Amino acid sequence: MREVDRRSKHTRRVFLKGAAxxxxxxxxxxxxxxxxxxxxxxxxxxxxxxTLKTLVKVARDxxxxxxxxxxxxxxxxxxxxxxxxxxxxxxxxxNDGVARLDxxxxxxHKMAYADLxxxxxxxxxxxxIEQTDFFSKVRGDLIVxxxxxxxxxxxxxxxxxxxxxxxxxxxxxxxxxxLPKV
Amino acid sequence: xxxxxxxxxxxxxxxxxxxxGGTLGNELAQKGVxxxxxxxxxxxxxxxxxxxxxxxxxxLAWSDMRTTSGSWQVSKDFPNLPAWIVKAVGGSTTHWAxxxxxxxxxxxxxxxxxxxxxxxxLLDWPITLAExxxxxxxxxxxxxxxxxxxxxxxxGNNNYRVLEAGAKxxxxxxxxxxxxxINSEPRxxxxxxxxxxxxxxxCKSGAKWSTLYTEIPKGEATGKLEVRPSSQVLxxxxxxxxxxxxxxxxDKDGKQQVQKARVVAVAxxxxxxxRLLLNSASPKFPDGxxxxxxxxxxxxxxxxxxxxxxxxxxxxxxxxxTTMAGIIRDESRLNPARGFVGGxxxxxxxxxxxxxxxxxxPGAWGKDFTSALDLYENTAGMWIVGEDMPQEKNGVTLHKxxxxxxxxxxPNVHFDDHPNDIAMRSHAYKSGTAVYDAVGAVRVVxxxxxxxxxxxxxxxxxxxxxxxxxxxxxxxxxxKNLFVSDGSQFTTGGAENPTLTIVTLAIRQADYIADQMAxxxx
Numbered sequence: 184m185r186e187v188d189r190r191s192k193h194t195r196r197v198f199l200k201g202a203a204x205x206x207x208x209x210x211x212x213x214x215x216x217x218x219x220x221x222x223x224x225x226x227x228x229x230x231x232x233x234t235l236k237t238l239v240k241v242a243r244d245x246x247x248x249x250x251x252x253x254x255x256x257x258x259x260x261x262x263x264x265x266x267x268x269x270x271x272x273x274x275x276x277x278n279d280g281v282a283r284l285d286x287x288x289x290x291x292h293k294m295a296y297a298d299l300x301x302x303x304x305x306x307x308x309x310x311x312i313e314q315t316d317f318f319s320k321v322r323g324d325l326i327v328x329x330x331x332x333x334x335x336x337x338x339x340x341x342x343x344x345x346x347x348x349x350x351x352x353x354x355x356x357x358x359x360x361x362l363p364k365v
Numbered sequence: 366x367x368x369x370x371x372x373x374x375x376x377x378x379x380x381x382x383x384x385x386g387g388t389l390g391n392e393l394a395q396k397g398v399x400x401x402x403x404x405x406x407x408x409x410x411x412x413x414x415x416x417x418x419x420x421x422x423x424x425l426a427w428s429d430m431r432t433t434s435g436s437w438q439v440s441k442d443f444p445n446l447p448a449w450i451v452k453a454v455g456g457s458t459t460h461w462a463x464x465x466x467x468x469x470x471x472x473x474x475x476x477x478x479x480x481x482x483x484x485x486x487l488l489d490w491p492i493t494l495a496e497x498x499x500x501x502x503x504x505x506x507x508x509x510x511x512x513x514x515x516x517x518x519x520x521g522n523n524n525y526r527v528l529e530a531g532a533k534x535x536x537x538x539x540x541x542x543x544x545x546x547i548n549s550e551p552r553x554x555x556x557x558x559x560x561x562x563x564x565x566x567x568c569k570s571g572a573k574w575s576t577l578y579t580e581i582p583k584g585e586a587t588g589k590l591e592v593r594p595s596s597q598v599l600x601x602x603x604x605x606x607x608x609x610x611x612x613x614x615x616d617k618d619g620k621q622q623v624q625k626a627r628v629v630a631v632a633x634x635x636x637x638x639x640r641l642l643l644n645s646a647s648p649k650f651p652d653g654x655x656x657x658x659x660x661x662x663x664x665x666x667x668x669x670x671x672x673x674x675x676x677x678x679x680x681x682x683x684x685x686x687t688t689m690a691g692i693i694r695d696e697s698r699l700n701p702a703r704g705f706v707g708g709x710x711x712x713x714x715x716x717x718x719x720x721x722x723x724x725x726x727p728g729a730w731g732k733d734f735t736s737a738l739d740l741y742e743n744t745a746g747m748w749i750v751g752e753d754m755p756q757e758k759n760g761v762t763l764h765k766x767x768x769x770x771x772x773x774x775x776p777n778v779h780f781d782d783h784p785n786d787i788a789m790r791s792h793a794y795k796s797g798t799a800v801y802d803a804v805g806a807v808r809v810v811x812x813x814x815x816x817x818x819x820x821x822x823x824x825x826x827x828x829x830x831x832x833x834x835x836x837x838x839x840x841x842x843x844x845k846n847l848f849v850s851d852g853s854q855f856t857t858g859g860a861e862n863p864t865l866t867i868v869t870l871a872i873r874q875a876d877y878i879a880d881q882m883a884x885x886x887x
Contacts, residue, residue: 327419340743341742346570350561356523356685362530
């Protein structure tokens with residue numbers, strides 16, 4: 184019995200709730216066909232759109248899932264803007280980290296990190312900064328901010344909270360059908 | 366409900382409301398003994414538990430600052446989270462998975478059985494399995510353990526079915542859905558398991574035994590048990606004769622209070638219990654209370670653990686249903702030919718996507734890692750629980766500089782794996798992998814230990830006062846009216862999940878305390 188719907192859901196409610204939701208810009212951007220980077224990063228207050236765009240690429244390169252669109256990575260990294268607004272040290276850490284990555288990318292490949300077409304090349308650059316505070320903070324944050332999005336769970340086949348549905352006692356707790364008979 | 370005066374020096378003060386403290390509190394109250402149960406955490410009833418791993422962690426986990434040291438991988442992966450235990454009424458019985466296994470006979474006599482193991486501080490328990498058996502029976506009946514007292518086993522979920530099929534192909538014999546303190550049919554006023562999953566996040570249906578909604582309300586109903594939540598004990602006080610007289614605690618508003626006591630029982634789990642004894646040092650007891658042996662905080666054990674997750678071509682949905690109702694017991698037997706002493710259990714375990722991401726391979730990133738997570742719905746998982754070697758250097762000490770919100774030194778938890786632990790873990794990873802390979806796994810991941818859930822041994826039980834902190838009743842060798850009532854009493858750890866043994870010891874201890882009080886010995 185499968186009740187997971189893997190399709191993304193951007194309901195009308197998401198649009199109406201506007202800034203109160205976590206992903207309104209994303210929802211608008213994806214549904215209107217706007218280039219995501221243009222639409223969602225513009226309402227950032229502290230980090231530049233280019234920096235946020237690079238962070239999204241970094242997030243995908245750290246935890247690459249080809250089945251996830253950018254919207255989930257955007258939701259995961261966008262809170263860094265507010266954190267940077269609150270704390271100059273965070274702002275410096277993010278800006279310096281991204282600048283270092285871009286510098287390394289230009290030195291090696293003559294283009295900015297986010298413009299590098301191959302994941303392998305970008306990952307090689309990330310490996311060089313793996314021990315930095317920037318990398319470990321971004322990665323450590325991402326393990327929660329990406330995988331704790333309830334909208335991400337169905338993509339992996341995870342159904343989340345079950346008590347309100349009465350558990351799985353009648354919903355397939357033992358429905359596996361491919362095992363050899365024992 | 367009872368309300369005792371803070372100057373009532375006739376009460377038994379119990380510190381901690383989990384498997385040890387919660388059980389002891391009810392057992393004493395049933396015998397008519399006045400009990401004040403001080404719990405550091407809040408009272409959160411089971412309907413308020415949440416089926417959400419991170420939210421639940423925030424709601425229940427003991428997240429006060431702790432530091433770690435040593436070569437164990439937890440110290441690298443989770444430097445400030447040595448243990449995944451609970452700060453709430455019910456303690457870690459809210460979080461535990463329900464596995465309720467008796468120790469094997471030789472596990473009470475490891476020094477005699479294993480002989481000399483270099484670097485290991487092995488010691489025989491001052492009690493035998495034969496002495497424990499009637500008390501184990503009482504605990505199993507109280508907790509409603511499946512496959513005891515005529516209670517049927519739980520039905521196997523998807524994750525169990527994979528484990529079972531692999532185990533049987535390999536020829537393992539002792540394979541079943543466990544001895545679980547989770548109702549497989551209605552019992553003791555609680556319903557049967559709804560296969561919700563989220564056993565670690567607190568059982569919303571109440572099918573899983575927890576002191577929160579069994580022992581504690583039953584004790585309260587006697588009019589002899591008063592529970593004070595959000596009350597963290599800072600110090601145990603004593604008189605000039607070296608008898609404990611009460612405790613200093615911070616109440617829910619952070620105000621310091623003193624509760625007088627005739628007897629004090631410490632049950633704060635194996636990090637906080639020794640920390641409290643050490644933080645209670647005084648001119649009379651400069652090394653901390655009950656520490657003439659120097660063993661308070663030493664011999665910390667955490668079980669040799671690890672997990673094996675396996676990915677298959679087709680869906681498993683391991684997270685559906687009871688988290689740990691599945692076991693292979695064959696490797697828990699004594700068989701030194703494997704290259705190590707002691708044994709280990711293999712038990713089903715599942716994590717939701719958020720926690721599997723955090724724990725599968727902490728710190729890992731990139732496609733190798735994420736391609737494993739991509740197969741989440743096709744994943745099955747097991748946990749390894751094995752006996753680890755007590756080592757004197759492993760333990761809880763007071764941090765030299767860092768203090769908590771009350772100005773008291775925070776605990777540091779030091780742990781180095783013993784070579785025996787490493788050999789056992791390596792063997793267990795191979796066995797676990799073989800189980801899943803036998804039913805067609807396409808990928809197997811050896812997951813390192815999670816922050817410790819089985820914290821043991823830091824106030825060990827010993828025949829001789831020089832070897833340990835408490836006697837066979839959990840009574841401290843040094844102070845007659847001071848007891849230890851949690852897993853820190855364990856002389857050695859056994860291969861089994863410890864809760865049943867903690868509850869058993871608490872029932873037995875209640876009898877002893879009531880008897881000693883009646884005889885005016887304490």
